[in-house]
Amino acid sequence: MNIISARNLALWYGDNKALKEVSISIPEKSITAFIGPSGCGKSTFLKTLNRMNDLVLSVRIEGTVEYAGKNIFDPSVDVNELRREVGMVFQKPNPFPMSIYDNIAYGPRTHGITNKARLDEIVEKSLRDAAIWEEVKDRLKKNALGLSGGQQQRLCIARALAVEPKVLLMDEPTSALDPISTSRIEELAEELKEKYTIVMVTHNMQQAVRISDYTAFFLLGELVEFGETEKLFSQPMDKRTEDYITGRFG
Amino acid sequence: MDILLKKEQQINEDDFMEKRVKRQLETKVIRKRKTYEASMKVLMLASTFLTGLLVVFLISYVLIKGIPNLSIEFLITKPSYITEKIGILPDILNTVYIVLATLFIVLPLGVGAAIYLTEYASNKKIVGAIEYAAETLSGIPSIIYGLVGMLFFCQFMGMKTSLLAGAMTLVIMNLPTIMRTTQESLKTVPQSYREGAFGLGAGKWRVVRTVVLPGCVDGVITGCILSVGRILGESAALLFTAGFAHAVNGLLDGLSAPGATLTVALYVYAKEQGEFGVAFAIASILMMLTVLINLAATMVGKYFNKKKN
Amino acid sequence: MANKATAFLIGWRIEMKKTKIIENIIHGIFLILGLITVASVLLITIYLVIAGIPAIREIGFFKFLFGKNWASTAAEPVFGILPFILTSVYGTAGAIVLGVPIGFFTAVYLSKIATGKMRETMEAAVSLLAGIPSVVYGLVGMLVLVPGIRKIFHVPDGASLLAAIIILAIMILPSIIKVSITALDAVPKEYEEASLALGATPIETYFRVSVPAAKSGIAAAVVLGVGRAIGEAMAVMMVSGNVPNMPSLFQSVRFLTTAVASEMAYSSGLQQQALFSIALVLFFFIMLINVTLNFFMKKEGKEA
Numbered sequence: 001m002n003i004i005s006a007r008n009l010a011l012w013y014g015d016n017k018a019l020k021e022v023s024i025s026i027p028e029k030s031i032t033a034f035i036g037p038s039g040c041g042k043s044t045f046l047k048t049l050n051r052m053n054d055l056v057l058s059v060r061i062e063g064t065v066e067y068a069g070k071n072i073f074d075p076s077v078d079v080n081e082l083r084r085e086v087g088m089v090f091q092k093p094n095p096f097p098m099s100i101y102d103n104i105a106y107g108p109r110t111h112g113i114t115n116k117a118r119l120d121e122i123v124e125k126s127l128r129d130a131a132i133w134e135e136v137k138d139r140l141k142k143n144a145l146g147l148s149g150g151q152q153q154r155l156c157i158a159r160a161l162a163v164e165p166k167v168l169l170m171d172e173p174t175s176a177l178d179p180i181s182t183s184r185i186e187e188l189a190e191e192l193k194e195k196y197t198i199v200m201v202t203h204n205m206q207q208a209v210r211i212s213d214y215t216a217f218f219l220l221g222e223l224v225e226f227g228e229t230e231k232l233f234s235q236p237m238d239k240r241t242e243d244y245i246t247g248r249f250g
Numbered sequence: 251m252d253i254l255l256k257k258e259q260q261i262n263e264d265d266f267m268e269k270r271v272k273r274q275l276e277t278k279v280i281r282k283r284k285t286y287e288a289s290m291k292v293l294m295l296a297s298t299f300l301t302g303l304l305v306v307f308l309i310s311y312v313l314i315k316g317i318p319n320l321s322i323e324f325l326i327t328k329p330s331y332i333t334e335k336i337g338i339l340p341d342i343l344n345t346v347y348i349v350l351a352t353l354f355i356v357l358p359l360g361v362g363a364a365i366y367l368t369e370y371a372s373n374k375k376i377v378g379a380i381e382y383a384a385e386t387l388s389g390i391p392s393i394i395y396g397l398v399g400m401l402f403f404c405q406f407m408g409m410k411t412s413l414l415a416g417a418m419t420l421v422i423m424n425l426p427t428i429m430r431t432t433q434e435s436l437k438t439v440p441q442s443y444r445e446g447a448f449g450l451g452a453g454k455w456r457v458v459r460t461v462v463l464p465g466c467v468d469g470v471i472t473g474c475i476l477s478v479g480r481i482l483g484e485s486a487a488l489l490f491t492a493g494f495a496h497a498v499n500g501l502l503d504g505l506s507a508p509g510a511t512l513t514v515a516l517y518v519y520a521k522e523q524g525e526f527g528v529a530f531a532i533a534s535i536l537m538m539l540t541v542l543i544n545l546a547a548t549m550v551g552k553y554f555n556k557k558k559n
Numbered sequence: 560m561a562n563k564a565t566a567f568l569i570g571w572r573i574e575m576k577k578t579k580i581i582e583n584i585i586h587g588i589f590l591i592l593g594l595i596t597v598a599s600v601l602l603i604t605i606y607l608v609i610a611g612i613p614a615i616r617e618i619g620f621f622k623f624l625f626g627k628n629w630a631s632t633a634a635e636p637v638f639g640i641l642p643f644i645l646t647s648v649y650g651t652a653g654a655i656v657l658g659v660p661i662g663f664f665t666a667v668y669l670s671k672i673a674t675g676k677m678r679e680t681m682e683a684a685v686s687l688l689a690g691i692p693s694v695v696y697g698l699v700g701m702l703v704l705v706p707g708i709r710k711i712f713h714v715p716d717g718a719s720l721l722a723a724i725i726i727l728a729i730m731i732l733p734s735i736i737k738v739s740i741t742a743l744d745a746v747p748k749e750y751e752e753a754s755l756a757l758g759a760t761p762i763e764t765y766f767r768v769s770v771p772a773a774k775s776g777i778a779a780a781v782v783l784g785v786g787r788a789i790g791e792a793m794a795v796m797m798v799s800g801n802v803p804n805m806p807s808l809f810q811s812v813r814f815l816t817t818a819v820a821s822e823m824a825y826s827s828g829l830q831q832q833a834l835f836s837i838a839l840v841l842f843f844f845i846m847l848i849n850v851t852l853n854f855f856m857k858k859e860g861k862e863a
Contacts, residue, residue: 052752090752094749097771159753160757
């Protein structure tokens, strides 16, 4: 079952064409990794999937992205609802400068949940799902900026989970973290794919091999190759993929 | 069999009801969010509009009421009880004198203080004290400056009520402004310039003179513009230090004599003499000067920004 | 040859010493220039304390601060400044209540939504508002606000606390808007992105994430506004009627600042000393505000 399908998606920043007719179908409840050298369009494409690119003024998009059978660029689509269902975790941990509790409760509150008991429940569940509950349960009222980088990133994942998304987009979620925090996030991602579809941009090929089920290789705005991770890394179809994964450029 | 079917139906109905309740809740939430969104938008637009409207109203009201009362004669004569005509030449001159005197004194002081802070000071406590003092100075109301100026400059220093005493008071008031703008511009002088000069064996003073001082020209100019604006608008600090005489003097005589600046004259004409026509004429001049000064400040800022990049 | 070298060395050393002395003198001069600000603050404080204490002593601390009557020129003069203190407090509070919401919403709009020309024009307009001399505000207030209040509310005299509050609210707008904009502009984009990615709308994001993140800066803006309002003299003098009544919205009132300004010209003896004491009280308020402002500024600096 594919949850997201892009068809001939092209994107310009001003006159600069950043994505060239990308077509891809992302399977549900799996981890898909986007790899490629920096500037290849993998982050741009990721941000298109929940329309975070809308925020850039000079951006122009052609083609379609279907999510749950509907084109997300259709005027009838509520972009806020889309972003609730397709959540995002950023490269740099970015908790709000408020308490841990308020960070998690922010999303649910925005979407209209005001009941205290219900919020408590959501906060605990999200923090548990993001494997950080044990570490923070005694200091939920403390400022989130006091946590370590790795904890902050898991908090951000918990915050994204709190609005009950279907898909989690992760934009190089471990690039700012130390190896131990990185492996915790990776474990977490593997647990989360039971319930969620995860799409992750990574600059680290080992990471892609370790945790992803599918891998997409981008180069100069083009989707060069997409397939099962094992296959893509062992028998790449395209010469450019082979060159990249064997470290000939990067 | 029948019972099972019924049960299933029941479950379906429950499910349906639950979904319906959920949908109702959702539409309620959406409505609430839409209302929030709309009211915030209205508040923001209304506030911004009101602020803009205020500015437009103030400017046009003052100009419309003031400009018809302006005439060449008004600008180049002094008030006369004999002809019962009011001219503002002395007030214009006093304003010019006080601006010149204040800038003349405050510039070396403010620039020097800024150079000390950015180039010389190594003791953190002294820097902290100076910066705190500068902040405090900019928060003190002008009426208090006026009072202390009267006690210190007019009485203690024996300057009597004079433009010079007023200028000295304004020097203290404008010191933080000049300091701050100069400091800002010094920060933009690349450290490598200083290092380069030191590397050539230049002493500190030489470096300051040849590298640092030329770098603070834009800060000094910006500071001057801001200070002129502030001096033009000042009244409370001048009321008891510079007084409110309307005599025409030369620069040096003028400084030792009491005299009203345009703002003080406006106050006196409006509040004490009920000469609103004159007051509005002066107000329109002040308003035009304010607009000019603001334009100059923006233009200078833009010019220096461009030069930097 | 050796002699020449020694002579050169000695000469060089003397030269060095001379340079060093000059450098030290110049350093000293700059230090003195730097310390002028500190000296000015000390001068102001000391003068106010010395000038302000005698009257308080003579009148009595409580009688002076909490006395409800001010009749400085009566045969039996009474010096109670509670009316001035309360007027200043109420006037400032009123200006804040009126001015802060307008300034706040304007700042959010300009910082987050307005773009390009719109923002530039409005910012220029706000700067202009800051640059208009207070006597001009006072003049317009005298001729527009005062008669307006008289007509709208059917009161005998429009020169009142309300007129002063409105004028002050307008006068503090620029500080509030400018400082809030600076604080809002400094909010990291990442916070806003995170909020949008959770499905919050831009406006929800601005008010629920950006504003709380900038709260110290916005608080500083409000405190700055309080300082401006409590210290303003001339504009208030021209519209508030200047009568030492206990404050009431439609009555003529006298502020701490205007109490000093209105009698200074003809006062002498205890009356004049009492005016200095009023200035001391005002100064005390201002210092309190400065400390608060510094607290918020530091907090803002840390958070940014």
